[in-house]
Amino acid sequence: MEGAGTEPNISPPDSTAQQDSPFSMTDLFLVSLIVGLFTYWWFFRKKKEEVPDLPKIAAPVRDSSFIEKMKKTGRNIVVFYGSQTGTAEEFANRLSKDAHRYGLRGMAADPEEYDLSDLSRLSEIDKSLAVFCMATYGEGDPTDNAQDFYDWLQEADADLSGLRFAVFGLGNKTYEHFNAMGKYVDKRLEELGAQRIFELGLGDDDGNLEEDFITWREQFWPAVCEHFGVEATGEESSIRQYELVVHTDVNMNKVYTGEMGRLKSYENQKPPFDAKNPFLAQVTENRKLNEGGERHLMHLELDISNSKIRYESGDHVAVYPANDSSLVNQIGEILGMDLDTIMSLNNLDEESNKKHPFPCPTSYRTALTYYLDITNPPRTNVLYELAQYATDAGEQERLRKMASSAAEGKALYLSWVVEARRNILAILQDMPSLRPPIDHLCELLPRLQARYYSIASSSKVHPNAIHICAVTVEYETKTGRLNKGVATNWLKNKVPNENGSNSLVPMYVRKSQFRLPFKPSTPVIMIGPGTGIAPFVGFIQERAWLKQQGKEVGDTVLYYGCRHEREDYLYREELARFHQEGVLTQLNVAFSRDQAEKVYVQHLLKKNKENIWKLLNEGNAHIYVCGDARNMARDVQNTFYEIVAEFGNMSQPQAVDYVKKLMTKGRYSLDVWS
């Protein structure tokens, strides 16, 4: 019970009652009665006030003029929100907090509580700005709390010249009147004479509303700064989210050494295993698959015995890689830090669910190795935050420029960071005056993500092992540096059957929907060039097993492609064997670079049009495509349109429709990546 009041102090002076004192019995009785009654009254009083706790109007007398309120509290930016489920309100709060960074002061406001006709007075405040976060509901309607504002906008004939504004709309593309409210407010305010200082933002909840908001916000503030002639520095140290605590005397048993979830979860493994609790699988095999060429393609086998992990062919295995230690060391050297310092980064917002950016306490070394992404080119907001640490004016300016929304800045970022594939170390090396504190850097870098691979084995044949087929990523950048893929190089260096982390892979299985047909008699057409062959190795193993079990197995057709027959024909022996045994009814292989003209899987498909149509139309075949998303998948799909149109006697649009229907019905499945 809240506020039950103080404990009533009834301690009648019974001790003194026995003595002969100035107090008579009657006095004592009266005193205790009064005390009792007083206590009762006090108790009752508080109680009456608490019982109707329903309408708790928390704030005292509310000014319906937001202008007065802003003047009183020294704000210049007001962010109104039209919110039904709280999202727009949340965005409004975040925007109003942002203002602080730019030497401005913002406040979020519910339009229902104020007289919006006061907007015409906003110019009374210096550097004022009205921002609107408006959600659209139902058939293009305003949210409940914005209804009055909407009505006023429609009817009023106000003169809003002098009012500066910007609008961010929250909507959903699956609804017909996408962002109608946001669009209306933006248009109407301008009609009434107000000055738009930044373009309308259109957030799409069907896509990624949060991302839309962040993107809009990242460009909105620079525009505001430009307009008001303020600098985005505001304070010397920009807003840190976390506070660094260095531990000098710490129990090493409480320090994280790379676990994803529970402390010591890598020492005491407990099922069930998933993304937050990965299983440390022993690598039992790691061999090179290609016979020649410059690339390194590999086949790995992970032992999942005793893990209770189950999988089906077609599923994905997720692995948590570690960054290259030399890269980590170089970062430590260039920043002059002892990477083995144990520290914690604690969230300054105590209400946040996210106490730390990654498991803490831990060492910088562990953070940079297991928890942080140090190989991808950093995003603009990272550059923005780091700029303050560049002591050379030129470097600082370049960093700020690349983080800005100006066209020139965006172009510079694109060429100097993205196209040149500069990671954080490269940036530190190429900007010698930029030496940020390592803890701030750790706060800014994104988390290291798990990598997914299509499982290359069948659980019917290999229930205790998961096979992986991958190619190591390695390339030279425009700056002459050699960039290496994190997970593929880490996997490459795994040594089978050794003691220790060198042969352990933290992993879990992510179920996919890429599945063989329910009936073994259904024909399958598998198209998987390069490492796209991975899931099909599992599929073919399973079909072989089904055959052994005496089931009637339908046509099993494979279209595979690689560069050179003698160099990178993956699983050549295994495929030949399956083909010979009759499990693989058709083995079609394209060697793209073995002749003058490029020959790809789609060319082979085109050579077998009639057969493919027969399998599709009469055999009810299922099609599977795995591998490169950008070109191969699209080219293969176009080839199917061709085959269907030609042999199915259909027009192109009809053929496209036919193929799209195959996808809807689960007869054309994709497992592709870019």
Added chain:
Amino acid sequence: MQPSKTHSSESMSKDLSELMKEATKEVHEQAENTPFMMNFQKGQVSLHEFKLVAASLYFIYSALEEESERNKDNPVYAPVYFPAELHRKAALEQDLEYFYGRNWKEEIACPQATQKYVERLHYVGKSQPELLVAHAYTRYLGDLSGGQVLKKIAQKALQLPSTGEGLAFFTFDGVSNATKFKQLYRSRMNALEMDLATKKRVLEEAKKAFLLNIQVFEALQELVSKGQENGHPVQLKAELRTRNINKSYEHGPAHGKESERINRRHTDMMPITPLVRWILALSFLAMTVAVGLFVM
């Protein structure tokens, strides 16, 4: 689109998945337009209502999944048996415990409309299992589609934690891609061996399933409106709680969350405290008098 004269398009239109979609189009729209669903989509749902829905869903899914288990090896159902990916009973149990507490099983009741649905499920599962797929299709594919949007709405409207408590029902841990899973499910539906007559019966059963769902929601709607008529303070409280928290943002997020927690406790304790207070007050008075008398 001109139908092709080839054999292909005819066989396509015999696919159960396509027939189902077509047959349930109308009744699906009807379900979307029930007052309850329309209000829900606008974020106008109270905790009280939501708890009732969760309870009904628990009875429904318990029945559906019991019958699924019974028929998992039956060729008329096996292809669409996806317990790890789809089953909701465990998730609903988690949510109910979150909303009602440890004794949730004693707290929930099965309304009549829900009971009717449950009985139909058991009947189909035991006596006409070839029709069970109609019920699985109706519920599960719906949950995978609109479910995700509804989850976000429910989370915001009921101020539920972002860590997912109370929303386990909407969370399909075994499905990494809802669209792809639906495609897979359809291919499995089409793998069921079924003559045309049976297909027709399945379509009818699917329509029946939709109608049973509509009836459940309409009954819940009535129950809730009756509660409002009697001046039941609970619904009002939930909406005001939302207001409360919005207002208290100005004082910082800490207060918002606290007041929510306190309000929640208040919701539960309200009926008890006045009585306790009365007793305490009277006993203090009595004690005072007694002391006085003793002293005398």
